[in-house]
Amino acid sequence: MRKNPQYLCAKCRHEFNEPIYKSVDELIAIIYENEEALEVRDKCFVSKDKWRNQHNLSKVKYWLQRQMSKNKDIEMIGKEALLLYLDDNIKYLSFEDTITACKKCASNSDLNNMELCPKCKEHYKGVQYPTCIQCLPEEKRKVALEKIEFGKEWRAMHERLGAD
Known part of the structure; x- marks a missing residue:
């Protein structure tokens, strides 16, 4: 049925x-x-x-x-990516934004984001600062050293308390 x-x-x-x-x-x-x-x-x-x-x-x-937007933009994105690649390649091959550095300076630059102080050419400084701590005026140097000491004390206290 x-x-x-x-x-x-x-x-x-x-x-x-x-x-x-x-x-x-x-x-x-x-x-x-x-x-x-x-x-x-x-x-x-x-x-x-x-x-x-x-x-x-x-x-x-x-x-x-999603598929329509992919298909529509894929050609434009491909062209833009190729142009960016070519620009980067030209910049790289022209040695623009390059420096020649010894092993120590290259390591400090790459790993610690530090460079040689332009004033004394002896100590390293963070790239964001104009000079190293030793080249700062007396009152600014004291403030900077106090901040560093305060940070060390806090790190030591955190290690003692196990709050790492």
């Missing part, structure tokens, strides 16, 4: 004989026009083409938009 009517809506339990078939493109078009379209919102579908399993239509809309 066959069931009559043949189809049943799983959500509202409405029975009907003739199903309405719509393509994925038609369903997506309905969602684009009206985000809250009751006939397709949050509905799942099974199709024979590239979506073989059940998918929520809002997810399909997201992936289609």
Whole structure:
């Protein structure tokens, strides 16, 4: 025996004989026009083409938009990336922004972000400061040394308390 009517809506339990078939493109078009379209919102579908399993239509809309934006911008992004690469290569090969340094100065520059003091050419300083601590005026040197000492005390206290 066959069931009559043949189809049943799983959500509202409405029975009907003739199903309405719509393509994925038609369903997506309905969602684009009206985000809250009751006939397709949050509905799942099974199709024979590239979506073989059940998918929520809002997810399909997201992936289609993502794919369209990828395809639209991919050429422009590729050109821009090539131009940036060429600019960096030219800058690198022209030795712009390069320095020649001994092992000690190169290590301090790379690892500690420090350079030789331009005033005394003896001590190292942070690249953000104009001179080393030893070349500062007397009152500024005292303040800087007090800050360093205070920081050392706090680190020692943290180590004693195990608050590292």
